[in-house]
Amino acid sequence: MLASSSLHDTNIAALLARQARRHGRRTFLKLREGEIAFDALHRSVVRLASGLSACGVRAGDHVAVMLPNCEQFVQLVFATAHLGAVFVPINTAYRGAILKHVLATSDAGTLVVDEIFLDQLQGQYEDLERLSCVIVRGGRDGVPRGLARSTLNLSKLYRRAAEAPSPESTPDALQAIMFTSGTTGLSKGVMVPHTLALESARTFLSLIAHEDGETVYCPLPLFHASGMWEGLMAPLLAGSPLALVERFSASRFWSDARHFNARIAMGVFSMAPILLKRSPSSDDRSHPLRAFYTGKSLHDAEFTQRFGVRCVENYASTEAGIPIASPYGEWAPGACGRPWSETHEVALVDRWDRPLPPGEVGEIVVRPRLPFTVTPGYYRNAQATAQSFRNLWFHTGDLARRDADDHYFVFGRIKDCIRRRGENISAFEVEQGVNSHPAVLESAAIAAPSEFEEDEIKIVVVARPGMDLDPADLIEHCTATLPGFMTPRYVEVVDELPRNAVGKVAKQELRNHGITAATWERPGAARASVGVTERRSACGQSQSSDQENSA
Numbered sequence: 001m002l003a004s005s006s007l008h009d010t011n012i013a014a015l016l017a018r019q020a021r022r023h024g025r026r027t028f029l030k031l032r033e034g035e036i037a038f039d040a041l042h043r044s045v046v047r048l049a050s051g052l053s054a055c056g057v058r059a060g061d062h063v064a065v066m067l068p069n070c071e072q073f074v075q076l077v078f079a080t081a082h083l084g085a086v087f088v089p090i091n092t093a094y095r096g097a098i099l100k101h102v103l104a105t106s107d108a109g110t111l112v113v114d115e116i117f118l119d120q121l122q123g124q125y126e127d128l129e130r131l132s133c134v135i136v137r138g139g140r141d142g143v144p145r146g147l148a149r150s151t152l153n154l155s156k157l158y159r160r161a162a163e164a165p166s167p168e169s170t171p172d173a174l175q176a177i178m179f180t181s182g183t184t185g186l187s188k189g190v191m192v193p194h195t196l197a198l199e200s201a202r203t204f205l206s207l208i209a210h211e212d213g214e215t216v217y218c219p220l221p222l223f224h225a226s227g228m229w230e231g232l233m234a235p236l237l238a239g240s241p242l243a244l245v246e247r248f249s250a251s252r253f254w255s256d257a258r259h260f261n262a263r264i265a266m267g268v269f270s271m272a273p274i275l276l277k278r279s280p281s282s283d284d285r286s287h288p289l290r291a292f293y294t295g296k297s298l299h300d301a302e303f304t305q306r307f308g309v310r311c312v313e314n315y316a317s318t319e320a321g322i323p324i325a326s327p328y329g330e331w332a333p334g335a336c337g338r339p340w341s342e343t344h345e346v347a348l349v350d351r352w353d354r355p356l357p358p359g360e361v362g363e364i365v366v367r368p369r370l371p372f373t374v375t376p377g378y379y380r381n382a383q384a385t386a387q388s389f390r391n392l393w394f395h396t397g398d399l400a401r402r403d404a405d406d407h408y409f410v411f412g413r414i415k416d417c418i419r420r421r422g423e424n425i426s427a428f429e430v431e432q433g434v435n436s437h438p439a440v441l442e443s444a445a446i447a448a449p450s451e452f453e454e455d456e457i458k459i460v461v462v463a464r465p466g467m468d469l470d471p472a473d474l475i476e477h478c479t480a481t482l483p484g485f486m487t488p489r490y491v492e493v494v495d496e497l498p499r500n501a502v503g504k505v506a507k508q509e510l511r512n513h514g515i516t517a518a519t520w521e522r523p524g525a526a527r528a529s530v531g532v533t534e535r536r537s538a539c540g541q542s543q544s545s546d547q548e549n550s551a
Contacts, residue, residue, distance in 0.1 A: 051157025059084030
């Protein structure tokens with residue numbers, strides 16, 4: 001693996017070329033359709049770069065890509081880098097105004113899209129003057145039904161024989177513009193230097209204790225930072241195989257691990273409860289997997305006991321890479337790790353950016369120790385950049401506390417704070433109390449309307465397989481384990497929680513559903529009273545410090 005200093009003098013295309021010379025016919029990509037060696041991938045990348053160049057793509061141009069996980073997605077990542085162009089991955093669930101916003105804001109001149117997503121493109125790109133070339137994976141040349149412009153088939157781009165020039169890279173060169181989920185407004189384009197992507201990959205290999213030749217299994221979408229950096233670039237950096245599938249499937253997860261002989265699996269925190277929800281099987285430990293990269297080790301004991309697999313903790317963001325993590329095995333249950341001091345400085349601050357001591361809840365702020373390991377900002381959004389990068393820190397928008405040993409415990413987004421009876425309540429803390437009930441597999445706490453002009457708490461829960469969950473019994477449990485002001489007023493039991501394209505709980509969808517016919521209401525909850533004394537909160541509002549502890 002390259003030293004950190006070497007990562008600042010290369011880009012991902014040069015890294016692929018170097019690894020192709022070094023490893024040759026060694027397998028890099030494992031797909032359901034077969035395997036692809038380092039040198040074969042490099043040859044196809046060079047041909048594709050030539051084809052893109054013939055379409056007018058030059059250094060500094062932006063190339064938007066809307067493909068599922070596939071061989072061509074991987075090739076496009078490196079082909080754009082070979083040309084010095086900027087890769088703009090698009091969430092394949094995007095459609096309508098949000099898709100048009102991403103295409104327009106990113107200044108993409110070329111779009112590569114899978115034919116299965118063409119219907120989502122209808123009416124969203126015709127008036128974008130910068131978008132001059134649309135390339136389709138699958139289908140035929142011409143004007144697809146419902147679109148106003150002609151397109152070019154992606155397969156034709158591989159027919160170019162001449163190698164396109166590859167400009168010299170600089171440490172600040174952009175590898176990608178990656179759009180955030182836009183949960184607090186329109187999606188923002190995070191500018192990602194090559195160094196940020198590669199340092200994240202290198203950190204991942206270290207914290208996962210990756211050994212030579214170990215296969216990394218990636219069911220995460222490559223348009224997501226974790227899929228792109230830790231899923232794709234980390235195996236490249238290690239010279240080891242990547243097993244790539246189109247999407248996460250609980251029913252295929254363990255058979256995939258066996259099929260690909262995977263030792264490490266990529267995931268998000270919500271995938272562990274999904275796998276634990278499945279009925280126990282005699283094959284639960286019949287697989288080669290040793291580690292599941294999920295972000296939190298909260299389920300580590302249960303996961304290890306059943307599957308023999310460790311859940312690896314960390315805290316990461318598209319803007320800052322991996323600033324918080326723990327060396328393999330040095331975990332604290334429920335924590336996301338300690339500051340990764342080799343690459344980042346980390347602190348917790350109050351709403352005035354004043355540092356907080358251990359035990360206090362505040363916002364996580366980050367700054368780099370190495371150049372270009374944090375985003376330079378949001379593309380074409382100076383206001384959001386200035387707001388996030390203030391007082392010499394990048395403000396993550398995430399709430400956490402740290403203990404005396406510097407372990408960080410994330411409580412959720414500041415926007416997820418629920419305001420009830422003068423208190424700012426962390427949704428994570430409510431969920432933690434609810435999840436301690438023996439019949440609860442997972443839960444999501446959201447704000448619901450209140451006649452007292454603040455919020456009430458609604459908890460949406462999934463029961464463990466084979467167990468009945470009585471809302472009244474759950475509330476009795478919450479009364480015993482949570483402060484009175486944190487006890488939910490509403491309970492709804494569902495078969496599963498809605499999730500976005502990367503497996504995270506889609507809380508906005510739950511908020512939109514509101515109170516339904518299936519929602520249970522705690523008797524007498526409407527008679528709640530309010531507290532009196534005000535104090536500052538980590539959410540930047542005010543809280544009652546003399547609060548009744550009754551329901």
